[in-house]
Amino acid sequence: MSLIVQKFGGTSVADAAKIQRAARRAIRAKLDGKQVVMVVSAMGKTTDILVGLAREVAKTPPKREMDMLLSTGEQVSIALMAMAIHDAGHAAISLTGGQLGLITDSVHTQARIQEISRERISEELNAGKIVIVAGFQGIDESGEIYTLGRGASDTTAAALAAVLGAEICEIYTDVDGIYTSDPRKVPQARKMDVINYDEMLEMAATGAGVMHSRAIEFGKKFGVPIHVRSSLTDQPGTMIMEHKEGLEDVAVRGATLKEDLATIVMSRVQNTPGVAAEVFAEVARNHILVDDIIQNFIEDGKFANIGFSTNQSQGQEALEICQRMAKERGFGPVDLDEKVNKVSIVGVGMRSHVGVASTMFRALSEAKINIDSISTSEIVISVIVREEDGLRALQTVHKAFKLDQPPA
Ligand code: ADP
Ligand code: ASP
Ligand code: MG
Numbered sequence: 001m002s003l004i005v006q007k008f009g010g011t012s013v014a015d016a017a018k019i020q021r022a023a024r025r026a027i028r029a030k031l032d033g034k035q036v037v038m039v040v041s042a043m044g045k046t047t048d049i050l051v052g053l054a055r056e057v058a059k060t061p062p063k064r065e066m067d068m069l070l071s072t073g074e075q076v077s078i079a080l081m082a083m084a085i086h087d088a089g090h091a092a093i094s095l096t097g098g099q100l101g102l103i104t105d106s107v108h109t110q111a112r113i114q115e116i117s118r119e120r121i122s123e124e125l126n127a128g129k130i131v132i133v134a135g136f137q138g139i140d141e142s143g144e145i146y147t148l149g150r151g152a153s154d155t156t157a158a159a160l161a162a163v164l165g166a167e168i169c170e171i172y173t174d175v176d177g178i179y180t181s182d183p184r185k186v187p188q189a190r191k192m193d194v195i196n197y198d199e200m201l202e203m204a205a206t207g208a209g210v211m212h213s214r215a216i217e218f219g220k221k222f223g224v225p226i227h228v229r230s231s232l233t234d235q236p237g238t239m240i241m242e243h244k245e246g247l248e249d250v251a252v253r254g255a256t257l258k259e260d261l262a263t264i265v266m267s268r269v270q271n272t273p274g275v276a277a278e279v280f281a282e283v284a285r286n287h288i289l290v291d292d293i294i295q296n297f298i299e300d301g302k303f304a305n306i307g308f309s310t311n312q313s314q315g316q317e318a319l320e321i322c323q324r325m326a327k328e329r330g331f332g333p334v335d336l337d338e339k340v341n342k343v344s345i346v347g348v349g350m351r352s353h354v355g356v357a358s359t360m361f362r363a364l365s366e367a368k369i370n371i372d373s374i375s376t377s378e379i380v381i382s383v384i385v386r387e388e389d390g391l392r393a394l395q396t397v398h399k400a401f402k403l404d405q406p407p408a
Helices: 017-030 046-057 061-087 119-126 151-163 197-205 213-222 275-285 312-329 356-366 387-400
Strands: 003-008 037-042 092-095 102-104 112-118 128-134 137-139 143-147 170-174 226-230 239-240 254-270 293-298 303-311 333-348 373-378 380-386
Touching: 003 017, 003 151, 017 061, 017 128, 037 061, 037 119, 037 151, 046 061, 061 092, 061 128, 061 137, 061 143, 102 151, 112 151, 112 197, 119 128, 119 151, 128 151, 128 170, 151 170, 151 213, 151 239, 151 293, 197 213, 197 254, 197 333, 213 226, 213 312, 254 275, 254 312, 254 387, 275 312, 293 373, 312 333, 333 387, 356 380, 356 387, 380 387
Parallel strands: 003 037, 003 170, 037 128, 092 128, 102 137, 170 226
Antiparallel strands: 102 112, 137 143, 226 239, 254 303, 254 333, 293 303, 333 380, 373 380
16 A cells, blocks of 8 residues: 655645644645645644744753643644544544654754654554554663654654655645745745755755755655645646756756754864864864864964854854864954844756856946855855845845746
8 A cells, every 4th residue: 555645834724724724735635545644733833833842931042841841732733623523423542752752863953863762653544543653753772762853753654654654745734835935035936846865855854944855865865756835836846856857957956945954163272173173073072063164274374263144043153162162272362243144056967067157246346245255066156145135135146146037
């Protein structure tokens, strides 16, 4: 019997009517002869509201308690979803991450999935039930509750699809597919029918909030096609899958904006082997996410300024860690800038097209947008710009690469 995973994001389960609508969709798949696993997010803005409450009662809420708190959001929606399905005359059961055996590492609020047990889910599916799983949560070996990072219900869904051998992982959301850029920020953005894993992975990693990037990693590794589509219609959305046709024809597939960034620069770091390694080992030990690294040599190469970008929410913590290191090791002052954005362009075709970077930089300069720093990888070019220029920079590069027009 074929198996399908359907994930519903917050807006798709925001109220009773929407929960019933999602329930009907799952029931339809069941009546089509499929085994159905649903992954459900917290209702509407619940997670944001819980984060806000935590900050009202405490300046720095302990991360363990954040996990206790945030994991409740999904527990509410899975129970309601199971009730809605029962009410429509079908069998269903809700399961938390812990109940189904989704085991994570022990990093509070940013845990990674280590293992997923198939036993409980298979048992329930074989008993004819629709299984409803709480997104974005799991437990570690000792039974403590962990969450997987904001937006990670996508990852729960893709990981389940991978271990259960699902034919497809459907992501139901409030847009009707993947666009060349966030349609809320670039009204001219164009919907794509298909995008390959590598390009989607980079778009997600550089700020396309429509998918959690680790979900794409699971999809790619286990060859699960991911269908991103609207929960309001039956129209096909965008398929994320292995896809080679016409891949090299366009240089740039999409443009992204990352807004919640901060940069840290450590000045006068000794330019001797091993120093950068030690610095970044210490940053990693503290679970600070490093987005891009920037290094400049000064004073004839005797010293370097080493900088990196990180999530804005980790900026203060990163600053304290770097200041401690600077004091211990005799570096110069450490600077935190919380007013930066990153604009990126993504495309596999970049590898075989020339002049992509110069087109991007020229467009930004003509728009009088100053570039703070540049980073590149094989299929991505990113620039850090001032926060106030971020949106305009995104729209400028989207236009420069004619992303609003279908590829020739
Ligand atoms: P959900 O709650 O269903 O997980 P999200 O808010 O996480 O939904 O993701 C959907 C949103 O992602 C859209 O409303 C859209 O504004 C945003 N988005 C960002 N980049 C893109 C893109 N390239 N294509 C489509 N949507 C995007
Ligand atoms: N509810 C969580 C969040 O808002 C997880 C998710 O929706 O994917 O981040
Ligand atoms: Mg999401």
